[in-house]
Amino acid sequence: MAASPVFGHVGTAQPGDLFASRLELSLRGQHRPRRAGVGATAALGAESIVLAEQYEDDAYHDDHFWYAGSGGRDPKTGRQVTDQAPNDYRNQGLMRSERTGQPVRVFRRIAPGGDRQFRYEGLWQVVAHTYGPGKSGFQVFRFKLKPWQ
DNA sequence: TCCATGCGCGGCC
DNA sequence: GGCCGCGCAGTGG
Numbered sequence: 001m002a003a004s005p006v007f008g009h010v011g012t013a014q015p016g017d018l019f020a021s022r023l024e025l026s027l028r029g030q031h032r033p034r035r036a037g038v039g040a041t042a043a044l045g046a047e048s049i050v051l052a053e054q055y056e057d058d059a060y061h062d063d064h065f066w067y068a069g070s071g072g073r074d075p076k077t078g079r080q081v082t083d084q085a086p087n088d089y090r091n092q093g094l095m096r097s098e099r100t101g102q103p104v105r106v107f108r109r110i111a112p113g114g115d116r117q118f119r120y121e122g123l124w125q126v127v128a129h130t131y132g133p134g135k136s137g138f139q140v141f142r143f144k145l146k147p148w149q
Numbered sequence: 150t151c152c153a154t155g156c157g158c159g160g161c162c
Numbered sequence: 163g164g165c166c167g168c169g170c171a172g173t174g175g
Contacts, residue, residue, distance in 0.1 A: 002157045022173055026155080034155055037172035041157065054172035070171080078172090089157060090171090109172080153175095161166085 003032075005040065005047035007102045008123065015122035019107070020115055022050070030120070031107055038070050040093025046126070048105035049094075050118070054078055057134040057142055064127075068134070069094065069141025080136035094143045098126040103148040123148035 055068035134140035
């Protein structure tokens with residue numbers, strides 16, 4: 001059975017905290033998947049995501065950002081090579097979070113290869129999403145996040 | 150360059 | 163509910 005998501009801050013973590021690696025994020029329960037960018041269940045929603053500039057359809061702004069959905073990438077090139085799947089539990093989880101308004105922990109890769117690679121960006125919420133052609137022309141999700149409350 | 154590993158899900162009993 | 167196996171991934175050794 002999938003573990004229940006934990007929404008909100010974990011432990012004493014606060015925005016600006018730095019973490020060494022995905023493994024550390026996982027062991028500390030901040031972002032449990034070791035590789036996937038979205039920690040979620042379809043039924044309950046997304047508890048955490050990682051921004052790592054791996055998806056071409058991301059778009060970052062000052063007070064909000066668009067986070068590309070999961071899947072459809074060529075693992076070698078990083079380009080979208082197929083449509084993203086609406087029934088993927090990670091995409092479903094993000095859509096669920098949009099409905100519930102639960103906070104999503106956001107981590108950002110700030111220093112690839114460094115010893116403090118990931119920064120906690122605090123709690124955000126999914127406020128909208130689109131599903132349509134991305135830069136590649138394939139169908140991709142884009143989730144809009146803004147600071148939580 | 151290669152591939153392990155952990156997660157959620159679905160099928161089955 | 164519990165067990166098992168599958169598929170996949172915003173890593174990383």
